[in-house]
Amino acid sequence: MKLIRILSCLALIAAVAVQAEKDVNERVSAPRDGEVEIENIVGSIRVEGWSENAVEVKGTIGENLELRLENDGRRTIVLVKYPERRDTRHQHADIVVRLPVASEVRIETVSADIEASSISGPVQVESVSGGVELDIQSKDVDVESISGDIELRATKAQIQAEAVSGDVEIHVQEGNIDVETVSGDIAVVSGKLTGGDAQSVSGDLDFDVTLAKGCRLDIESHSGDVDLTLPPETSAEIDLEAYSGSMRNRVGALQTGGDGRRELDLIMGSGDSRVEITTFSGDIELRAK
């Protein structure tokens, strides 16, 4: 009985220790188009653009953690410092960072989830297992993750996204994409795709896009399936190649070449754009919107 009481007390102490957090609320002046670097290993990071020439950080952080917010003119650093002791398992920080809309933003984390919105400057994100969710107006976006999923919404942008096992989902009104995964699935929706390069090893690739005139789209997968959905009025040359996977043309494109077994050369309209899809064992399917 005594032992149970002692254990209960220890559990209570541990629980209190786990929950011990402190509020942070700091602010520093920053240029409207400066650089902002944000680093937090565990927890969450939410980034919002605003019209003020300042960077503000609010949130809660573990009691043993320290928030550093510094500006040296053009560059602002938001850093959650973790103790150098080995056991930081229960320490995390959940922060909201408000920064000038046109800032160039760089975010780095290990397992913190990242959300960002209302940013128009270039954005670069690196994560290991944290999920990344961006809804931004940036023209230049670069996201890397190992196992975290990436979800990206942009208006007009050049997008680079790379994941290992994380899925990548991109919605861009107009833009160029360069995306690569190993086993993660890739989904791209675009009203006007100006160019694209997408590669996976075993992840499936699903494209629902309208091709801009002169667009060059290359899709390659080893064992992942590829689905490409196009509007019927598309004008493009489309070359499909699958070593052992199947190929289905359900978009009504005319066959201009290929043996029909491993290679299929198709054309839609006058062939203003060019699409090349290659798989080893993945199936390829073309669909009409």
Add this chain to the structure above:
Amino acid sequence: MSCENVRRWLEFDDADETDALRVGEHLERCVDCQAFAAMSDPATSLPATSLPDDISPPADLWPQIEAKIQAERVVGPTFDASKHPGRDWQQAASILTAVAAIIFLAVVIRSTVAPVATESMARFDEPNVESELAAAIEQECRGVMRELSLAPGLGVVDPRTVALEAEAREVELAIADTRLAIERDGEEPKMMASLARLCRVRLRLTEHAQELARS
């Protein structure tokens, strides 16, 4: 392939991957281009701490690589070690990683078109020099994964590294598939380009594992 063409190929990300085989062959015999590749490869920016300490490669691997490093030091470009104490080892370690990566890439691609083409990764065990080298480097990559999957001192498996290992195995299977197809159907350029891409993915996974260890 000339040194100039090889360096241009190494510098541009969108270079024609069907030339990877010829670049690999050139790199195997040209010390100058090895040095150039080591300096221009992103892997050279890795700090020495990212390299595992406890890997024991086969005895015949390191003498070859060390010889290449010594040669590289002689023709080393603009770096002045005397002005950057401590960076000498860091640079050497980075070059080591880069050279190992390049040789791995070159040998894996080359083995697909060698007259005694292998049926799978398992046949690297056959007694020929290239296969032994490839097996050694492959073994080293796997060793890195194993080392990194154990948290220091705790014996705890890091699930993220385990996941990377699983991904690496998947890529290795894809490489084996592609190599079989090339052996069966010949050096079709697209298939060669796919093989080169898969090898690069495999190497990048090792880099990710190193980054994980750092983080």
